[in-house]
Amino acid sequence: MQEIFIVAATGCPTGIAHTFMAAEALEQAAEELGVRIKVETHGQVGIENALTAEEIAAADGVIIAADKDVNANRFNGKRVVDVEVKAGISRPTELLQQIIDGTAPVRGGKSAPVPADAGTATDDGDHGLFGDTRVVAGQKFQPRDLYKHLMNGVSYMLPFVVGGGVLVALSFLWGIYSADPEHPEQYNEFAAMLKTIGGTSMSLMVPVLSAFIADSIGKRPALVVGLVTGLLAATAGTGFLGGIVTGFLSGYGMLLLGKLLEPLPKALNGLKAIFIFPVLGAFLFGSITYLLSNPMKDINTGLQNFLTGFQDSSPIVLGLIIGAMCAFDMGGPVNKAAYVTGVALLGNGNYFFMAAVSAACITPPLVTGFAALFFRKAFDARTRDAAYVNFALGSTHITEGAIPFAARNPIVVIPILMLSSAISAVLTLLLQVQVPAPHGGFLVLPVVTNGLQWVLAILAGSIVGGVIYGAYMQRKAAAPSAATTPQEALV
């Protein structure tokens, strides 16, 4: 099974507020849980975002959060959570979880058209040893899915990089050759051990990335093949890019293989999962990876040389790009693109790029902090507190802290943050800072080369941004307050 898809209908007697709040709450909760949802609203203006028969048929379950009839009979035979509209607002996660866990009862008793008879009459694949291996047919392909699969891989990969990267970085505390017995003056057994552990964790980066991209696409059979091809690619030196290619190759390849093997008799289903898929899959996609390794390696080396060249020849341009990307959506896809490139280059031993990315990610929250510090009166007490907290968030590389501030006035604030991040990134590159750990903010300072310069670069960008943003907020606060005081408005 691909992704959980839930349909919902909300409605309330007046149809102005609660209907839509429940819809919003369910959508927010669904996003948090990573499930897809479509919510039909029965409001005063009529039915909006209406569910189609196909969507209902395709859904894994239904949530009704309504105090009025929402034509529930069409959901007969599906797993349905039927509650009052208030429950949709106050505990949306719990309702969704009932569908995800499959604990919701089937509506209308009679098991009707599509769902309840899974595993018996219709062929929906195998539920044996290897779990659900069915290929999801009829699910529309969306470009957004590609991003989702990639991010699934990245999210599983990052802990390996962080754990490994920090351990390797720590080993350098004993000196850059601390793990090398050839350099007895620095050699330290403990450092060598740290470096071995860290290096092993780092070396899993590409296979894990590949495996979980594949897993996101084609579930368990694809995970196996994705891990194998990812390790093949990593060993062949194709780097991070190779892992992405093998992940998608394995994922979609296994989906295709599953489709091709569908005509096989049902009796062979068990064999499919434990024998045919792994053997055939590993052979097929392993071979492709094997043959693709050399060209992929060349591309990887080429890209690296390009970026490294860029870094040497025009650090200012590169810094501007990195800064602008990191602050553009703070934790969103554009930011992640820059970040993932930094992590990838880290794996290849380039610590300059990561230093610039980190600087650019640390800057935006600090900008808000400095703005509140310099322009106290431009912020109300609560906002000011949030801005001060951002000193801590920024210092630990949590760019997201700046989002609430940017969200208030994105058109003005985001360019300010982009400028600030760009300043930090450019200075970081110019000052030849090297950051060997992919996260942690100032916590990793002990292992940063040219750490002092790095801090200064970040402070420079943050303070410049803080002054601009603070001045903007002050002007904004000064403008309207002359109109009416609250007391005058009181009748």
Added chain:
Amino acid sequence: MSTVLDPSHILLDVPVTTQDEVFHAIAAHAVTLGLTTDPAVLVEGLAAREAQGTTGLMDGIAIPHAKSAAVAQAALVVLRTHDGVAWETLDGQPVRLAISLLIPEGEAGTTHLKLLSKVARTLMKAPVRAELLAAETPEALVEILGEHVLA
């Protein structure tokens, strides 16, 4: 949304202590804004809706609303109380901010209703609620609502 919501529609630090007083304050203000000529009927409408089920949300926000013949024009009236008012809410907290949606009887399927629905949706976002509770001027409140609803 100039006619639906304007800084003049917003009352801050109102010294009310009961739900009934909140309704009366909203209705009285609706009279001065020219939104209604019959505050008593409007209060009845708000109370009747409340009786069907509470409009209290969480974090001290409630959205008392009424669809009533006494309403001349669709609008939002926002009232922030000086102290919390006892109200049945989802998290049991007293209400500090009442965002009241007033709808004329005849309205159906129009842009105003959609706008008000969007306000309700917006209130489900926790950061917005925090901003609304912290806003220091009517203008700021209008701006916050406007930004999120019109965006």
